[in-house]
Amino acid sequence: MPKQWNRDPIQAAYDLWVDKGWDDTADGMIAVTSLLRVHQLLMARADEILAPVELSFARYEVLVVLYFNEDAVPLSYLAKALQLHQASVTNLVNKLEKQGYLERRAHPTDRRVTLAQATRTGRARTRTAIRRLNSELYPQLGLTAEEARALVSIFAKMRHAWGDTPEDGGTDAAGALLHVAQSPA
Structure with missing residues (x-):
């Protein structure tokens, strides 16, 4: 039977790291491990x-990307906006289409491009989802504003160090989401 923990297992891992003589990486290890655990907790709560x-x-x-765009958007843009592989976007779009939350169609002038647009039902579900997250998740993080x-500033610094943000460090997510309709496929 596994040992029962009577303390934070992440802190225990940190102590083990230090005990093994890996002091120079212990802070990075606990930061990564803590971040990944918080991600698990947030995803579970959001899904709930x-x-x-x-x-x-x-x-x-x-659906949020589609919600903030009145027009249909290319699936390739969804992949870029959500930072997902094209196959993952296709899988998500398949599920949402099956639920009746979005419609997929061919681009009118470029047959290589597939477009997606939220249905009336999908837009209504998105509004409900936004309200739920705005009341039950986002204000419940246990953090002051x-x-x-x-925290966002620290994450931005990490993302920039890993090449995940523009060279100037700026992020204009809202502008990027609203720019979709004019974006080439």
Whole structure:
């Protein structure tokens, strides 16, 4: 039978790291491990909140991009906006289409491009999902607004170090989401 933990297992792992003489990497290890655990907790809570509207957080993200765009958008743009592999986007779109939350169609002038657009039902589900997350998740992080902004700043620094943000460090997610209709496929 596995040993029962009477303390934080992540802190215990940190102590083991130090005990093994890996002091120079212990802070990085605990930061990564803590971040990954928080990700697991947030995803589980988001999926729990979205279950009544029959969405996972991943499907919700697709619908949010479509929600903020009146026109149909290329699936390739969804992949770029959500930072997902094209196959993952196709899988999510298949599920949402089966649920009746979006429609897929060919681009009118470029047969190589597939477009997606939220249906009336999909837009209504998205509004409900946004309300639920705005009341049950986003304000319940256990952080002050100042702490949340500091955390975002730290994450931005990490993302930039890994080449995940523009060279100037700027992120204009809202502008990028609204630019979709004019984006080439």
